[in-house]
Amino acid sequence: MMQNPEILAALQERLDGLVGSPSGYMESLPKVVKRRVHALKNLQVKCAHIEAKFYEEVHELERKYAALYQPLFDKRSDIVKAVYEPTDEECEWKAAEEEELTEEMKEKAKVKEEKKDEEKEDPKGIPEFWLTVFKNVDLLSDMLQEHDEPILKHLQDIKVKFSDPGQPMSFSLDFHFEPNDFFSNTLLTKTYKMRSEPDETEPFSFDGPEIMGCTGCVIDWTKGKNVTLKTIKKKQKHKGRGTVRTVTKTVPNDSFFNFFTPPEGEERSTCPSGTLEDEDSEAVLAADFEIGHFIRERIVPRAVLYFTGEAIEDDDDDYDEEGEEADDEVRPN
């Protein structure tokens, strides 16, 4: 049957029409036409390079606007930190959603509010502003451990800094902390290197600037406060004698603060590509880039809306939570 030229032709006809078999379609074109399509593809490569320049100019524009936003973000920071007390005029707000509350809810809220007012007689600024933002965003709360929370209460601001004009494209996320018992840094920084140029071998995959890598920073943990490490006790049985002994090991611990020690550098250069460790760190990096991008694009520009919950979207990725190791004895290192 496969020798029948009519059936072969009919099959080929079907193949030609198939979306997702691009090479087959190209191959089926008359030679003179294929030649012209190649000319169009060369024009398309030129378009990709123009597009790269476009994104560089958008980056310039973002830098320009970052400077326009900054006074507003600084004022936000001053209000959060209780450096500045806004005037009555600045605090006037008519919001539909707050008026839609039923009388009953308002009554309850009032009771609650009075109770709170009694409890914390004079709260300074907006307590736990950034911690609340973190808790309200799935992408961030997934990284958050219980032991991170007392530390993030001291987070006072996150700033986005763009690379200077003429420098390779990059941005930094600066986490500003008030002095605290956990580490001596008041600034923790994560820098993302970006690239806005088509790949030589895959020019058509270019679709705007990409995050290419990132670097973290060293956290000077106070002794015994490093939540990114934990000591576990393991019972070992001697093979010959059958006696049992307990050994103590220091191992990595889940923590938001691992964000500042991304797997790049050591692991990536020592692991031969394609090994399991390499794939693992690739996945960690992909998640890390997504988080960095999200903090830059959404969290910093509209933090208050994540604080109140107004900006929370339903379409956040849902990750399955993995079971925790319940048997390990955990304490900060």
Next chain:
Amino acid sequence: MMQNPEILAALQERLDGLVGSPSGYMESLPKVVKRRVHALKNLQVKCAHIEAKFYEEVHELERKYAALYQPLFDKRSDIVKAVYEPTDEECEWKAAEEEELTEEMKEKAKVKEEKKDEEKEDPKGIPEFWLTVFKNVDLLSDMLQEHDEPILKHLQDIKVKFSDPGQPMSFSLDFHFEPNDFFSNTLLTKTYKMRSEPDETEPFSFDGPEIMGCTGCVIDWTKGKNVTLKTIKKKQKHKGRGTVRTVTKTVPNDSFFNFFTPPEGEERSTCPSGTLEDEDSEAVLAADFEIGHFIRERIVPRAVLYFTGEAIEDDDDDYDEEGEEADDEVRPN
């Protein structure tokens, strides 16, 4: 039980922590803190207005780059239309995917190619370029009817035109046709009005320019060639006498060319808001805006990649196809 203040407090505590109950969270804050959050929200409104200016400047940049792309798009058009025959140098292409074909596939393709070369002795330009693009993109092929195909063979170019500086933000999609038997127009146009400013009542929903409306154009159909209308014959039974008669009715027909008569204008102004017709046309408009945006953002800038199939993504929306009315006798009007 609901009178127990401890349980109520515990419930409230849970409610406060609930993502998606923003008002509840806000209401639970001490009055002085809530006041400061309102100040942050007022700052956020100012940010939204700065963001609107940013997108206006991006639009300026897009206009500037449109002029840089245009010579390449014009050359593409000239090659497609056989106005220009590219040189050997312009047609040089080393593509990985074309080399990955097996020898067997190449052999088959060669046979096919030779056959094609014989069939169409000297194909001009790139025949059916835009029709093939349409067929390869789900979003467009869903609109495409069999009777549209002979017409779209005459489509020679799609151009994006931006509004002039200082004018209200908008863009047009210009469909250029070669002279044909179906209509006398050589240009069919669809214009999308855009808006880049935060809504007064919902400033935080602003997230860049939005398409606000669109206008089509009149197609001067040759008599008997209008594929957007069809005549159907219906048998009607007389209630009293029981006799059967056949009536002929002209009704709208599915066609890509309905794209040029969007439901705005007549229907929207005559239907009271909230009626079924209104909801229907809202849905048609939403789909229309998506298509207009997609043609502007993806199809026109990289048409050749949709022609070859290289740009086809798997994540296109899948629409359920509705059953066709099989009993109607259909012919172009």
